[in-house]
Amino acid sequence: MAGLSPDTLLDTLRWRYAVKVFDPARAIPADLWSALEESLVLSPSSYGLQPWKFLVVQDPELRAALRPASWNQAQITDCSHLVVLLRRRTITAADADRLVSVTAERRGIEPALLDGYRQMMQRDLVEGPRSHTIGTWAANQVYIALGNLMTCAALLGVDTCPIEGFSPPDYDRILQLEDTPFQTAVVCACGYRNETDKYASLAKVRYPATEVIEHR
Amino acid sequence: MAGLSPDTLLDTLRWRYAVKVFDPARAIPADLWSALEESLVLSPSSYGLQPWKFLVVQDPELRAALRPASWNQAQITDCSHLVVLLRRRTITAADADRLVSVTAERRGIEPALLDGYRQMMQRDLVEGPRSHTIGTWAANQVYIALGNLMTCAALLGVDTCPIEGFSPPDYDRILQLEDTPFQTAVVCACGYRNETDKYASLAKVRYPATEVIEHR
Numbered sequence: 482m483a484g485l486s487p488d489t490l491l492d493t494l495r496w497r498y499a500v501k502v503f504d505p506a507r508a509i510p511a512d513l514w515s516a517l518e519e520s521l522v523l524s525p526s527s528y529g530l531q532p533w534k535f536l537v538v539q540d541p542e543l544r545a546a547l548r549p550a551s552w553n554q555a556q557i558t559d560c561s562h563l564v565v566l567l568r569r570r571t572i573t574a575a576d577a578d579r580l581v582s583v584t585a586e587r588r589g590i591e592p593a594l595l596d597g598y599r600q601m602m603q604r605d606l607v608e609g610p611r612s613h614t615i616g617t618w619a620a621n622q623v624y625i626a627l628g629n630l631m632t633c634a635a636l637l638g639v640d641t642c643p644i645e646g647f648s649p650p651d652y653d654r655i656l657q658l659e660d661t662p663f664q665t666a667v668v669c670a671c672g673y674r675n676e677t678d679k680y681a682s683l684a685k686v687r688y689p690a691t692e693v694i695e696h697r
Numbered sequence: 698m699a700g701l702s703p704d705t706l707l708d709t710l711r712w713r714y715a716v717k718v719f720d721p722a723r724a725i726p727a728d729l730w731s732a733l734e735e736s737l738v739l740s741p742s743s744y745g746l747q748p749w750k751f752l753v754v755q756d757p758e759l760r761a762a763l764r765p766a767s768w769n770q771a772q773i774t775d776c777s778h779l780v781v782l783l784r785r786r787t788i789t790a791a792d793a794d795r796l797v798s799v800t801a802e803r804r805g806i807e808p809a810l811l812d813g814y815r816q817m818m819q820r821d822l823v824e825g826p827r828s829h830t831i832g833t834w835a836a837n838q839v840y841i842a843l844g845n846l847m848t849c850a851a852l853l854g855v856d857t858c859p860i861e862g863f864s865p866p867d868y869d870r871i872l873q874l875e876d877t878p879f880q881t882a883v884v885c886a887c888g889y890r891n892e893t894d895k896y897a898s899l900a901k902v903r904y905p906a907t908e909v910i911e912h913r
Binding site: 484485487488490491494495497499512513515516518519520521522523524525527529531533534535536537538539540543580583584587588605617620621622624625626627628629631632633636637638643645646656667683684685686687688690692693694695696697 | 700701703704706707710711713715728729731732734735736737738739740741743745747749750751752753754755756759796799800803804821833836837838840841842843844845847848849852853854859861862872883899900901902903904906908909910911912913
C-alpha cells in the first residue's frame with residue numbers, strides 16, 4: 482500500500498476538531514461525499530456483520546424537526562451532510578445466514594463451507610452471553626464506523642462534528658424507525674467549518690501520552 | 698488541509714482486512730508505531746473526556762498468558778504490536794474537574810470560564826440518565842479510537858486485526874486491572890500480514906450501498 486507519511490497523518494488528526502459552527506453556504510462536493518459514503522460501507526465490524534444503517538438526512542424540514550431533539554444544536558441544520566448512524570436492535574439466526582449466503586456468493590463457494598463461521602456467530606451473538614447485550618454490541622460496531630468516518634473526512638479536508646447530545650427516542654420517532662430493525666445510535670454532522678468558529682483555533686486538549694499509553 | 702485523493706483513500710480501505718496470520722518476523726518501524734500511538738492519543742471522544750487507556754503489550758510471557766484467554770488466536774502472540782484498549786469503569790465529578798482544569802491550563806484561561814462545560818458533563822454523565830450505563834458510554838468512545846486506529850494504520854501501510862473474541866474478566870485479571878479505574882474493552886493486533894494468509898486475497902464482503910445508506 483502506498484503509505485501516507487506519519488507527519489501528514491498526524492497533521493490531519495490535529496487539524497480535525499468537533500465543529501461548532503458550520504458554513505451553511507458550503508456543500509461537500511459530490512465526489513468527496515460519494516467517497517465518504519463508501520468509507521462508511523467499508524467500515525470494519527465484528528464478523529463482518531455490518532449491524533448498521535446510515536441515514537443521510539438532507540431534507541430541510543426533517544433537519545428542522547431533528548434540531549429541537551438535539552439540544553437545539555445548529556450543526557444539525559447548518560452542516561452540508563447530516564449522517565444519522567443506526568444500529569440493529571438484535572442479531573438473529575437469519576442475519577448470520579444472510580451474511581454467510583452473501584459471502585459464499587461473493588467468493589464463489591458453497592455456503593456449507595462457511596458453516597463453522599455461521600455457527601460461531603450463532604453461538605456468540607444469537608444464543609451466547611453476548612445476545613443479552615446485543616444492542617450494546619451493535620452500538621460498538623457503529624462507533625467503529627463513526628471513528629472511521631471522522632478520520633476519512635479529515636483526510637479529504639472535510640470537517641465533522643460527532644453528536645451524542647440528542648434524544649434517541651425522539652429521533653426514532655421523527656425518522657419513523659420504531660417498527661424497523663434499526664434504532665438511532667449516534668449522529669455525525671459533516672461539512673466545512675465557518676470562519677467565525679472560534680473553536681477551530683483553540684488548542685487541542687489531550688492527556689499526555691505517558692498517561693494514556695502504557696507499555697507492558 | 699492538504700487532501701488525500703478519494704481514490705487513494707478508498708484503495709486503502711479496500712486493502713485493509715482483518716489479518717488472520719501475521720508475519721512474526723516483521724516489526725512495525727519505530728517512527729510508524731510512534732505515529733500510531735499518537736493517533737490513539739488524538740482520537741475524538743465525547744466532551745473530549747478520553748475515558749480510556751491503551752496498553753501496548755510486548756512482553757512475550759504476557760502475550761503467551763493472554764492467548765488462551767483469546768480463543769487461542771495466534772494474532773495475540775504473532776503480531777508486531779498488541780494493543781489492549783481499556784475503558785473507564787465510571788465517570789466521576791473528579792474526572793470532569795480534571796478535564797476542565799487541564800483545558801483551562803492548556804488554553805491559558807480561568808477554569809471558572811468553563812463552568813458551563815463542567816456542569817454539562819456533570820448533569821449528563823455523572824448524575825444524568827447516562828450515568829446508569831456509563832460503562833457502555835465509555836466503551837463507545839473506545840470503539841471510536843479503535844476505528845480511528847485501524848484506518849490510520851492502513852494509511853501507514855500497517856495491518857491490523859480487531860479482536861472481540863477474548864474473555865474480558867481473564868484479561869482484567871492477567872493485566873491486573875481489577876483494582877484500577879479501567880477494564881478491558883477490546884483488543885487490536887497490529888503488524889504485517891503473512892504471505893501465507895489466504896484471507897488477504899479473499900473478496901471483501903459488504904452489503905450494497907443501496908441497502909446500507911438511505912437518503913432522506
